[in-house]
Structures are given as C-alpha cells and as structure tokens.
Amino acid sequence: MTYKKLFEPGKIGNVTIKNRVVMPPMGTGLAFFSGEASPDIIRYYEERARGGCGLIITEITRIDDERGWGLARQLAASKAGYIQGLQRLVDTVHKYGTKIFIQLHHPGREGHARINPNNNQIVAPTAMVTKICTEMPHELTTEEAEALVRKYVVGAVIAKAAGADGVELHAAHGYLINQFLSPFSNKRTDKYGGSFEKRMRLIEEIIFGIRKTCGKEFPIGVRLSVDEFMGDQGITLEMGVKIAQHLEKIGVNHIHVSCGIYETGYHIIPVYTFPQACRKELARAVKEAVSISVISINNIKEPRVAEELLEEGVCDFVAVGRGQLADPEWTNKARWGEDIAIRKCIGCLRCIESIARGRHLECSVNPRLGRELEFDRPEMNGNGRQMVVVGGGVAGMQAAGVLARRGFKVTLFEADSQLGGALNLADKNIDKEKLTWLVETMGYELEKLGVDIRLNTRVTVDDVKALNPDGVFVCCGGTHIEPQIPGVDLPKAIRVKDYLEGRAQPGKKVAVIGSGATGLETAATLATRGHEVTVIEMLPKIGGGIIERVLLVLLARLRKLGVKLMPGHKLTAINEKGVVLERVEDGSEVEMEFDSVILALGIRPQREYACEFASAFDKAVVAGDAIEAATVLEAIRDANGAAWVYDA
Numbered sequence: 001m002t003y004k005k006l007f008e009p010g011k012i013g014n015v016t017i018k019n020r021v022v023m024p025p026m027g028t029g030l031a032f033f034s035g036e037a038s039p040d041i042i043r044y045y046e047e048r049a050r051g052g053c054g055l056i057i058t059e060i061t062r063i064d065d066e067r068g069w070g071l072a073r074q075l076a077a078s079k080a081g082y083i084q085g086l087q088r089l090v091d092t093v094h095k096y097g098t099k100i101f102i103q104l105h106h107p108g109r110e111g112h113a114r115i116n117p118n119n120n121q122i123v124a125p126t127a128m129v130t131k132i133c134t135e136m137p138h139e140l141t142t143e144e145a146e147a148l149v150r151k152y153v154v155g156a157v158i159a160k161a162a163g164a165d166g167v168e169l170h171a172a173h174g175y176l177i178n179q180f181l182s183p184f185s186n187k188r189t190d191k192y193g194g195s196f197e198k199r200m201r202l203i204e205e206i207i208f209g210i211r212k213t214c215g216k217e218f219p220i221g222v223r224l225s226v227d228e229f230m231g232d233q234g235i236t237l238e239m240g241v242k243i244a245q246h247l248e249k250i251g252v253n254h255i256h257v258s259c260g261i262y263e264t265g266y267h268i269i270p271v272y273t274f275p276q277a278c279r280k281e282l283a284r285a286v287k288e289a290v291s292i293s294v295i296s297i298n299n300i301k302e303p304r305v306a307e308e309l310l311e312e313g314v315c316d317f318v319a320v321g322r323g324q325l326a327d328p329e330w331t332n333k334a335r336w337g338e339d340i341a342i343r344k345c346i347g348c349l350r351c352i353e354s355i356a357r358g359r360h361l362e363c364s365v366n367p368r369l370g371r372e373l374e375f376d377r378p379e380m381n382g383n384g385r386q387m388v389v390v391g392g393g394v395a396g397m398q399a400a401g402v403l404a405r406r407g408f409k410v411t412l413f414e415a416d417s418q419l420g421g422a423l424n425l426a427d428k429n430i431d432k433e434k435l436t437w438l439v440e441t442m443g444y445e446l447e448k449l450g451v452d453i454r455l456n457t458r459v460t461v462d463d464v465k466a467l468n469p470d471g472v473f474v475c476c477g478g479t480h481i482e483p484q485i486p487g488v489d490l491p492k493a494i495r496v497k498d499y500l501e502g503r504a505q506p507g508k509k510v511a512v513i514g515s516g517a518t519g520l521e522t523a524a525t526l527a528t529r530g531h532e533v534t535v536i537e538m539l540p541k542i543g544g545g546i547i548e549r550v551l552l553v554l555l556a557r558l559r560k561l562g563v564k565l566m567p568g569h570k571l572t573a574i575n576e577k578g579v580v581l582e583r584v585e586d587g588s589e590v591e592m593e594f595d596s597v598i599l600a601l602g603i604r605p606q607r608e609y610a611c612e613f614a615s616a617f618d619k620a621v622v623a624g625d626a627i628e629a630a631t632v633l634e635a636i637r638d639a640n641g642a643a644w645v646y647d648a
Contacts, residue, residue, distance in 0.1 A: 001337050003303050005310035010317060012055070012293045013219035013253035015165050017099050017317070019054040020310055021331045022295050024256065024319040025103040025170070025223070026351070027059050027071050029360040030370060035062055035076025037085035040360075042092050043372040048324050049098035052331030055317065056093055057168050057221075057256075060105035060175075063155035064148060067123045067138075068106040070175075072115040072358060077102060077155040077162075086162035094163070101166040101221065102159035104152055108176030109137040109185070110262050125180050125202075126187040132262040142190045145202060148176070153209035156218075166219030166253070169206060173268050174261025177203050178225055181243060182261075184234030196239075200246055207250055221254035221295075222247050226282050229264040237282060241289045254293040256319070257283045269322075271553045272347030273431045276305045283315045295319050301344045301434065303334035325351055326365045340444050346434040350633050353547045364633035365438055367398070367640035378644055382407025385470040389413070390459055390613060393421020394632055395624025395639040396475035397442040402643035403473070404449035411452040411467060413459035419443045421477045422603065422625065423632070428500035429521040430528060438632075461616045471619035471646060474610045475639060478603035478625035483513075487574030488599075496522055496600040507595025508532060511579055513571050515542045519600035520554050526598075527561035534564040534594070538584060542567050571597075603629040621646065 007019045030041035045056055062068050062076040076082050086102065093100045109124035110133055123144070124137035140148070156167045171177035179185040180202040186193045192201050203222070210220055224247075226240025235243070244255045259282055260267030270278060276299050283296035296315035300306050306318040322345040324330050333342045343365045351369075354362040360370040368375040385408055389400045392414030404410045418424060420439035427435035446453060457463075464472055480497055487493060496518060498504040508531060512523045515537035523533045535542065535558070542565050543551040558565065566581075569590065573580035578594035603625055610626040621642045624635040 001304065001339065003307045003334055006303060006307050006318070007335055010054070010293065012221065013166065014217050015099055015219050017054040018097050019052070019331065020317045021052070021054045021306070022317045022319045023048050023053045023056045023324050024295070024297060024321045025057050025059050025168070026321055026325065026361070027074065027355045028370065029071055029073045029355055029358070031073050031075045033073050035065070035074065035078065036082055037075060037089045040370070040373055041075070042089050044370065045089060045100075046092045047328040047372050049093040049096040051324065051328040052335060053098055053324060054331070055099045055101065057101045057103050058089075059103065060170060061102050061155065062106075063104050063151045064106055066118070067111070067116065067120045068151075069111060069116045070105055070107045071355070077104065077158040078151065080158065083158055083162050086159065086164070090163040099165040101168050101219070102155070102162075102164045103168040103170050103223070104155040104159070105170040106148065106176035108179045109133065109135075110174050124176070124185070125192060126185060128185060128187075130174070130262050132265065142192065145192055146205075149202060149205045149209060152206040153213055156210040156220075157213050160214045160218055166221065167210065168221040168223055168256060169203065170223050171203060172223045172225040172256075172258040174225070174228070174263070177206070178261065182228060182234045184228060184230050196242070200243070203247070204250055207247075207252065211251060219253040220251070221256055222252050223256035223258055225259050225261060226257055226286055227259045228261050229259065229267050230261070234261070237285055240282075241285050244286045244290050248290045248292050252292065254295055255286055255290060256295040256297075257286050257315070258297050266549060266553055269349060269352050269549070270299045270347065271349055271550050272434055273553055273557065274299055274347070276301055277309060280309060280312075280314050283309075287313065287315055293317060297321065303339055303342070306334075322347075322351060325361065325363050325369055340441060343441050344434060344437045346438055346632070348632065349547050349549050350631075352549065362633060362637075364631065365636065367637040375640075375644060378402065378406045380407050381647065382409070384409050386411070386467055387471055387473070388464050388467060388469040389473045389475060390464070391421065391475035391477055391624070391626065392416070392419040392453070392455070393475060393477045393624060393635065394423060394438070394442065395626075395630070395635040396421070396473065397446060398636045399473045399475060399621075399623060399639040399643040400451050401442070401445050401449060402640055403646065404446070404451050406643075408470070411454065412446070413457045413463075414453070414455050415458040417456050419453070419455075425497055425500050426518065426521075429518075429525045432521065461612050464613065465616070469617075471621065472613050472617045473639070473643065474613045474620060474622045474626050475624045476606050476609055476626045478605045478629060480599075481601040481604045483571060483599065483601060485571060485573050490574055490576070492594070492596050493574050494596055494598045496598055499598055506531060506598060509593070509595045510534070511536055511592070511594040511597045512600055513597060514600040514602060515539075515544070515565070515567070516600065516602055517546055518602075520546070520558065522598060522600055523563050524554070524557055524561060527558070527563050533561075534566060534592070536569050536571060536579070536581065537565075537567045538570040540568050540584070605629065619647070
C-alpha cells in the first residue's frame with residue numbers, strides 16, 4: 001500500500017521535516033546517571049532515525065538538577081557540560097536526514113525525592129499530593145517559580161548550542177508546567193495563579209525567555225494535555241483548545257496534542273483494549289482552532305491509520321511512539337508498503353512498566369530495545385550448519401529467525417497446524433487481534449529467511465537425530481493446568497482452550513476459574529456475549545502477575561460488564577449444580593450454582609518432553625514456556641539471547 005500523505009514533507013516553524021512521522025518523547029533510562037547522553041541512548045535514537053522517522057523529540061530532558069528529576073537516569077540540559085553529549089546525539093540523528101527537538105521537562109509534584117541524588121523534596125505550584133506519587137511537594141514561592149523559568153530558558157540555550165533543531169516544552173501529563181496551567185493543580189493567588197491569564201504566565205515567561213535568547217527562528221513546541229479527564233476540576237477540552245490558541249498567539253510553532261495526568265494515567269498510555277485513533281477528536285478540535293502545526297498521539301500501530309488521520313486533516317504530523325519501540329524500521333517499512341513486516345506494538349505496557357521499576361526500556365516484541373549496542377551485529381558463523389527448533393510459538397520463532405540470520409540452516413517443527421503457540425489461544429478474546437499481527441509478522445520473517453517449517457509434527461528425538469543437527473532449540477511450550485478435583489470431567493467443566501477455539505459453548509451462568517490474563521480476558525469476552533460471569537480466584541488478589549496499569553483497565557471493564565469477582569476462594573469440586581469452593585480465609589465451604597465452569601488456571605511447562613531433547617543432544621537449548629510459564633517479553637527475550645550467542 002502507498003501512503004502518500006505520510007511521506008509528504010512538512011514544516012514546523014522554519015524547519016522542514018522529510019515526512020510526517022514523529023517519534024514522541026518516551027523515557028528510556030539509557031542516559032548516564034549524570035544526565036549526559038550515553039552511547040546506549042545515542043544508538044537507540046540512531047536506530048529510529050535510520051528507520052526513517054522524520055522528527056525525533058527526545059525523552060524528558062531535565063532542566064533542574066536540584067528538584068527536577070523525572071527518572072534516575074535521564075538526559076539533562078541543565079548545564080553547559082551536557083552540550084557535547086547532546087551534540088553527539090544530534091549529529092548522529094542528522095546523518096539520516098532526521099530532525100531532532102529536545103523536550104524540556106520538570107516533573108513537579110509528579111516526581112519522587114528518592115530518585116534525586118540529594119533526596120530533595122519535590123516541588124509544585126500548590127502543595128498537593130498525587131494519588132500515584134504520594135509525596136507532599138514544597139509549594140514554590142514566586143521567586144522560586146521565576147528561577148525555574150530561567151532554568152527552562154537555559155535548557156533551550158543548551159539545546160540550541162548542541163545543534164538541536166528546536167525544543168518542546170512538556171506541559172502535559174500533569175508535569176510542572178501542566179500543573180501551573182490547570183485549575184485542578186494550581187490554587188495560587190500570586191501572579192502565577194487565580195485566573196486563566198495568570199495560570200498562563202509561567203509558560204509565557206518561558207517562551208518569551210527562549211525567544212529572547214535563542215531568536216525568533218528557533219522552533220518552540222508545546223506538548224499539551226488538552227483534556228485532563230478530571231471533569232470541571234481540571235483542563236477540559238474546551239479549555240485545552242483555548243490554551244492552544246493562546247500559545248499560538250504568543251509564538252509557539254507546534255502543539256503536540258496529548259491528554260491525561262497521573263490521576264487519569266490510563267489515558268496517557270493506552271492499553272491494548274483501546275482502539276487505534278482513540279484520541280482523534282482531541283487532535284481534531286485543536287487542529288480546527290489553530291493554524292500552527294499539530295502533532296497528535298493516537299495509539300497508532302498501523303501505517304494505514306496514520307495515513308487516514310492525515311487524510312482527514314486531524315493533524316499535521318502523527319506521533320508513532322511505542323510503534324517505533326516495537327520496530328525501529330516502522331517508517332521505512334511503511335514507505336516500502338511492507339506493512340506485514342512491521343512488528344507492531346501489542347499494547348501490553350511492558351515498556352512503561354520497565355521504566356516504572358527503574359529498569360531500562362524493554363519491549364515484548366523487540367528484544368533489542370534498550371540493548372541496541374549489545375545486539376548490534378550477530379556473529380555470522382552458521383555456515384549452513386543444520387539447526388532444529390522444536391516448537392513454533394514466539395520463543396521458537398524468535399530463535400529460528402536469529403539462527404537463520406546468522407547463516408544456519410534451520411528446520412522448525414510445530415505440533416499444531418499453525419505457528420503461534422499459546423498466542424493462537426490468547427488472540428481469541430476480544431481486543432487481542434494484536435497478537436495475531438505478531439504471529440503473522442514473525443511467520444513472514446521466517447518465510448523470507450527460508451526457514452523450513454514443518455507443521456502438524458510432534459517431533460521425536462529420533463526424528464531430530466535423523467537430521468544430524470549441530471544443535472537443538474527446545475521451545476515446545478506448555479500445557480494447560482488441569483485441577484485434580486471431583487467433577488472435572490463433567491460436561492459443564494470446560495477447558496478455556498476448548499471455549500476459545502469454539503469446541504464448547506457455555507450456558508448462561510458461567511464461573512471462570514483463575515484470574516490471570518487469560519481468565520480475566522475470557523470473562524470479559526463471555527460478558528460481552530451475554531453470559532452472567534463470576535471470576536473465582538484462590539489467591540487473595542484478583543489478577544496477580546498482571547501489570548498494574550493493565551489490571552486497572554481490565555477490572556474497570558469487568559465492573560462495567562457486571563462481572564462478579566471472588567478472590568480468596570479455592571475450587572474443590574464441580575458438581576451437577578455448579579461448584580464447591582473453600583473460603584481460604586477460614587476454610588469454610590461455599591456452594592454456588594453455575595451452568596458452566598471454565599478452567600483457566602494457567603500453563604504448566606512440558607518439562608519431560610523438553611528434557612528428552614536436552615539429555616539427547618549435547619548442544620541443546622531450552623527456552624520459553626518449556627522452562628516455566630513465560631510472558632511474550634520473556635519468551636522472545638530469552639530465545640533471542642540464547643540464539644544470538646549460540647556457538648559464538
């Protein structure tokens with residue numbers, strides 16, 4: 001498919017950008033602790049520039065070393081010593097014709113003292129605690145706010161000295177400037193608060209200061225939460241549009257439309273249940289109200305969606321964030337019309353979860369993310385040697401692909417009639433089509449690499465020995481856990497696999513046993529199809545092991561659908577009436593009536609099968625669910641690493 005609009009040049013201020021794809025700011029944890037640009041972060045951005053992106057806006061870049069730490073390791077533009085590192089970053093990106101803006105940031109009350117080397121108290125326009133950060137900030141005096149204005153200006157001066165093409169002020173997501181703009185977080189009575197005009201004053205002074213020191217031609221953009229989703233307490237869309245219009249009047253060159261604050265954080269980074277283009281009406285409202293360039297975040301996974309947004313005039317530039325984490329070649333593959341080759345973001349939020357835990361950026365579908373230097377060029381020593389991969393789930397496919405790229409002759413055996421392993425079940429629930437995309441793309445990669453794929457073959461050790469392989473990768477996955485309880489063979493006891501694959505139809509009133517991801521997603525699917533659903537979980541908490549941000553969205557959906565949740569109850573029997581449960585807290589027995597009982601208790605590794613191969617071959621590697629139940633991230637990451645260093 002040809003994407004005409006996506007690859008038209010565009011302008012922000014006087015800067016010409018080669019296409020309409022923008023990489024928006026995303027924290028990486030890859031800079032040096034000091035704040036200097038490290039080789040890791042330079043290489044990370046280089047891959048996206050080489051991948052065809054038109055404009056890169058850096059991660060949150062610190063302007064205040066005393067109280068402005070947004071990450072323990074983040075870029076900084078707070079002093080002249082950072083210029084050289086930023087210059088190397090800028091020059092590297094420029095080699096590919098890609099432009100780069102530095103995003104200037106201060107977290108305000110959405111920070112943590114613990115990540116500041118001096119443990120300094122966080123600051124805010126008003127002494128208010130966020131529900132997420134839970135730390136009381138110091139309320140800035142007028143003089144302290146004025147000092148922060150100067151620090152933003154210094155940050156812009158440093159960015160310009162490093163050769164950056166422009167700067168963007170982070171005034172979204174509840175960070176410091178956003179806090180001054182919003183009536184929810186700004187209760188001041190000095191010159192920086194009390195009316196719309198006064199709430200605009202801090203950002204006005206920053207912009208006027210940058211204009212004075214960096215010149216009229218140096219582009220300034222603003223990332224803006226045009227709706228905080230706090231109702232009348234905060235910035236509504238009407239107010240957000242008014243702010244955007246005001247910023248245009250005072251000389252801003254672009255508005256980067258976003259939404260949400262930490263109190264409504266699930267709006268900022270949509271989980272997989274959110275559709276693509278879910279924020280188009282926010283961007284459209286701003287685009288219709290201003291004449292400067294509009295960049296829009298919109299949960300974009302596919303190039304066709306980006307093209308549609310541009311064709312509809314929703315925005316001037318599309319922000320493809322996690323899409324370029326998942327595949328740094330997103331833009332080039334779109335330009336070549338090779339959409340199926342793009343490893344698309346599956347919306348799992350493992351990227352933001354890794355940063356929240358103090359790790360470097362990670363991605364479920366891209367094991368090289370944050371490790372681009374480590375996984376630079378594999379050793380090409382395959383020399384046509386035969387390798388066998390047992391299992392065609394994501395671990396097996398990733399291992400096969402890496403080995404084939406290294407020059408091995410790879411044969412992959414899969415017992416099922418299609419590749420994908422556990423994902424061929426997981427993608428049957430609502431809103432899980434992104435897993436289908438992943439399987440299709442990985443299969444396409446193997447096809448292009450010439451991997452010999454043999455489906456419908458539960459291979460034996462003797463079968464593999466007949467090929468005389470140099471080594472064997474055992475990625476045979478796991479099997480669904482079967483509870484050893486009375487009544488498990490009754491017709492009303494349905495394995496989740498049988499339901500999702502259409503071999504069993506439950507009655508009206510259904511119990512789902514197990515509240516892992518599959519259990520909760522199956523409960524939502526059942527409820528949308530008109531079933532009365534109860535989720536029963538032995539552990540004291542529903543959704544153990546699910547990323548908290550994802551779990552909040554899933555639980556909100558289940559509540560809306562009327563699904564009943566029963567943690568702390570162990571299934572002890574299934575009978576003609578329904579189920580017998582043991583209340584874990586006190587051991588008492590509970591009986592409940594259900595028409596059907598769906599068993600979604602998780603995966604047990606096929607260790608015995610895997611051990612047959614591990615003991616039969618000296619050079620055998622076991623990965624994925626064959627070792628222990630693994631997420632997509634863990635399965636792909638571990639298989640990738642093992643295949644990368646095999647025989648190295």
